[in-house]
Amino acid sequence: MAGRSMRALVATGDADLVGFAHVPMPTAGQDEVLVDVRAVSVNRGELHRILGAVPGWRPGWDFAGVIGEEAAPGSGPRAGTRVFGIAHGQSWAEHLAVPVRQLAVIPNGVSWEQAAALPTAALTALRMLRLAGDLYGRTVLVTGAAGGVGRFAVQLARAAGAKVTGIVGRPDRAYGLDALGADDVYVGMSGVTPGFDLILESAGGDSLAQAFTLVAPGGMIVSFGNSARATTRFSVSDFYPKQAILRGYFVLDDLAEDPPSDDLSDLVARYALGTLRAGIATVVDWREAETALRDLCARRLPGKTVLRVSA
Ligand SMILES: NC(=O)c1ccc[n+]([C@@H]2O[C@H](COP(=O)([O-])OP(=O)(O)OC[C@H]3O[C@@H](n4cnc5c(N)ncnc54)[C@H](OP(=O)(O)O)[C@@H]3O)[C@@H](O)[C@H]2O)c1
Structure with a gap:
């Protein structure tokens, strides 16, 4: 060769x-x-x-x-x-x-x-959701819900029994998210009622700052992107009294420790069954x-x- x-x-x-x-x-x-x-x-x-x-x-x-x-x-x-x-x-x-x-x-x-x-989008969604443990009956907020990772996250969170709220960037992006499993969809984060057990946050900038105000006491924010390419400024007093967790996640660094074959097989089987789009x-x-x-x-x-x- x-x-x-x-x-x-x-x-x-x-x-x-x-x-x-x-x-x-x-x-x-x-x-x-x-x-x-x-x-x-x-x-x-x-x-x-x-x-x-x-x-x-x-x-x-x-x-x-x-x-x-x-x-x-x-x-x-x-x-x-x-x-x-x-x-x-x-x-x-x-x-x-x-x-x-x-x-x-x-x-x-x-x-x-x-x-x-x-692979990248669905594995990222699946493995971030796992970080919060059992999601049955818990509340999950997904920013960038109409994007690649977001659509998988909405479906997988719902399949795990969570109540799912999606955040989109403009009204037409809400289309079809209810059919994927979103209970509520908001354009931007103003008007969203605080108290989420898990927030998957990838828009960055002000969106991450708002996540600090929306996470529930004892909840978790997973920051996994910065689509806005912006700096986040937030008030620590919005966050620390709640004893919540801020976690970072990066799927490529996760592959060596936890090889993805089994997760990929599981995810693609869901396609074949029609339970994942x-x-x-x-x-x-x-x-x-x-x-x-x-x-x-x-x-x-x-x-x-x-x-x-x-x-
Ligand atoms: N850490 C990891 O392991 C990992 C893995 C995969 C992806 N990521 C990150 O996760 C994010 C989503 O990735 P993706 O591949 O799913 O991207 P994508 O398909 O482009 O989805 C991005 C979503 O974020 C929304 N968004 C909000 N603010 C935005 C802004 N200022 N610029 C662009 N989009 C914005 C978009 O909303 P609209 O629909 O309204 O445009 C879109 O729905 C990216 O930041 C990516 O780098 C991280």
Whole structure:
């Protein structure tokens, strides 16, 4: 395989954001497989990194594809198996070498696009909800509820028996969230009654500041993003008397300690059963990646953006 190359999307470091480059074909190391990539999805975190990246930096956490004929021998799914998962970058490419413990098999009836939309967003939602323990009968507030992570968080919190409140950025973004399991949806946080057992907060800036006022005594705020790219100023006296917890969460750092295969299998099985929806806003060919990234940047897309990896 030495000397062979493949196409990948790389950061350009200029106004184009991303473009195609020929990069070395990866080889599967110990406990890895080589995947022929069919679809990938875009996460806001990747967009933020692309906007500040040096030319040549290679994005790509989520992927769906088929185990290639040149898969490493040993354990793991056989050549030809449809798989999806989460990598530490570089999945926006024709081929990807990835640890077996970071992927799962795609069941029949689940598309490449649905599978590619799932890993980062749904794993983040699932594992943050777990931080609060049993959610049955408890109250959960999700900011960015119409986004990729938000839609999964609403569904998974409801499935765990919680009463779910979603926060969206504008009225049309509330559409369909009740069907996903939101009991209440608000545009912005003013008017929301305090007392949430768990708040999943990713908008950052003033939204995080308001979360300090809305969390219940003994509750938990999980801060996992800063979509607004803004500084948060808050009054500590809104927070400490409640003896609440502020937790940070970062899914990529969680993968080594807690490999995601089993969670990915559980989540994709919910797709197959029809109890979890992907929340895909758009599917485009990866040649349209720049436009898709611009749409995401401008908040034009409610939900996940999926790129089809074509020849
Ligand atoms: N820590 C982790 O492990 C982890 C993992 C995944 C994602 N994240 C973070 O979580 C956040 C959500 O990720 P995602 O991929 O789900 O993004 P997304 O699909 O773009 O969703 C973001 C949501 O946040 C809302 N939002 C509120 N204020 C915003 C602002 N100033 N700029 C942009 N969006 C704003 C948007 O509302 P509208 O619908 O009204 O536009 C949108 O629904 C991002 O900050 C991302 O970096 C963190």
